[in-house]
Amino acid sequence: MFGLELEKLLDVQEEYRRVEDYQGATVRWCSGCGDNSILTAVQRLLRDEQIPPEKAVFISGIGCSSRFPHYMNAYGFHAVHGRALPIAEGVKIRRPDLHVFVNMGDGDCFSIGTAHWIHAIRYNMNMVVMVHDNEVYGLTKKQVSPTSPRGLRTNTTPYGAPLEGLNPLTVTLGITNVSFVANAVEWMPDVLYQIIRQGFHHKGLAFIRILQRCPTYLPHLFDPIIHDPNKLLILTHENGIQLDPELAKIYKNQMEHDPADIHKARELASSLDPVPIGILYRNENVPTYDELRRPKRQVTLEMRKAALEKQFDKFGVNPV
Numbered sequence: 092m093f094g095l096e097l098e099k100l101l102d103v104q105e106e107y108r109r110v111e112d113y114q115g116a117t118v119r120w121c122s123g124c125g126d127n128s129i130l131t132a133v134q135r136l137l138r139d140e141q142i143p144p145e146k147a148v149f150i151s152g153i154g155c156s157s158r159f160p161h162y163m164n165a166y167g168f169h170a171v172h173g174r175a176l177p178i179a180e181g182v183k184i185r186r187p188d189l190h191v192f193v194n195m196g197d198g199d200c201f202s203i204g205t206a207h208w209i210h211a212i213r214y215n216m217n218m219v220v221m222v223h224d225n226e227v228y229g230l231t232k233k234q235v236s237p238t239s240p241r242g243l244r245t246n247t248t249p250y251g252a253p254l255e256g257l258n259p260l261t262v263t264l265g266i267t268n269v270s271f272v273a274n275a276v277e278w279m280p281d282v283l284y285q286i287i288r289q290g291f292h293h294k295g296l297a298f299i300r301i302l303q304r305c306p307t308y309l310p311h312l313f314d315p316i317i318h319d320p321n322k323l324l325i326l327t328h329e330n331g332i333q334l335d336p337e338l339a340k341i342y343k344n345q346m347e348h349d350p351a352d353i354h355k356a357r358e359l360a361s362s363l364d365p366v367p368i369g370i371l372y373r374n375e376n377v378p379t380y381d382e383l384r385r386p387k388r389q390v391t392l393e394m395r396k397a398a399l400e401k402q403f404d405k406f407g408v409n410p411v
């Protein structure tokens with residue numbers, strides 16, 4: 092009996108899963124919060140890929156965006172502020188069969204979690220990392236974040252943020268072993284979906300920075316780039332994303348960009364106006380830590396049993 096696979100024991104029937112089957116607890120984000128759009132894109136992805144909920148795990152830090160795992164019907168770990176990535180790495184190394192997704196805020200990833208962000212990029216483990224970048228600390232009610240633009244008035248910078256905001260794209264593209272970097276905006280759901288899907292199919296760590304509206308604390312922050320579509324530069328490519336013909340009529344500022352070109356990716360990433368949207372860089376040949384560390388030797392059940400027996404024998408009272 093114990094030799095049978097659990098699935099066979101339970102006689103599980105394959106069934107088609109709908110978007111609703113991936114929905115978790117009732118969403119408590121503010122209405123109009125861009126996190127809702129990211130959640131929808133991810134639920135759509137799991138539906139389209141027909142991923143069994145028990146084969147996906149969502150790991151987050153602390154923040155509004157980090158409530159993400161609660162809203163998915165899958166495994167989840169709402170962790171500690173800034174520590175989502177090392178937890179995700181631990182999960183991936185022990186359970187390579189799981190699809191690992193990480194959701195963090197900009198404060199979570201680029202402030203308290205900076206060291207983990209840098210090393211996670213270098214380790215390049217197979218996972219999709221989404222940073223919900225609203226350029227402010229949302230959960231703790233409007234403090235300055237590393238990506239807040241210079242001059243932004245927040246509760247911790249009442250006279251305006253004194254420094255230029257950090258550019259997460261150029262930083263990430265400068266880290267050894269970087270293998271996938273994309274930039275998205277949550278108010279273009281089709282493009283967002285395409286980017287997350289490409290990230291999901293990428294071998295290695297897919298780093299996706301998503302500009303995300305916070306309607307409560309910074310309701311007008313992204314107005315300039317929302318109201319003027321030419322302030323976005325849409326990067327299209329056969330190995331990247333394609334623009335729907337109707338969207339292409341609105342977003343006329345487009346450019347063919349081959350994500351294999353890291354130098355061009357770095358140049359595009361440093362542009363703040365227009366904001367590049369799409370897949371900046373992609374390289375499947377970068378080693379992934381989880382594969383490098385995977386045991387070369389296949390450990391069979393018999394080998395495990397023999398090893399256990401040997402250990403037990405040490406404590407056995409053997410009259411012979």
Ligand SMILES: Cc1ncc(C[n+]2csc(CCOP(=O)(O)OP(=O)(O)O)c2C)c(N)n1
Binds near residue numbers: 153156172
């Ligand atoms: C160690 C630690 N320091 C500080 C906090 C307080 N704190 C909770 S969430 C947060 C920042 C949230 O901002 P962000 O990561 O950008 O996510 P958002 O809420 O905007 O989605 C902070 C400072 C904490 N929970 N733990």
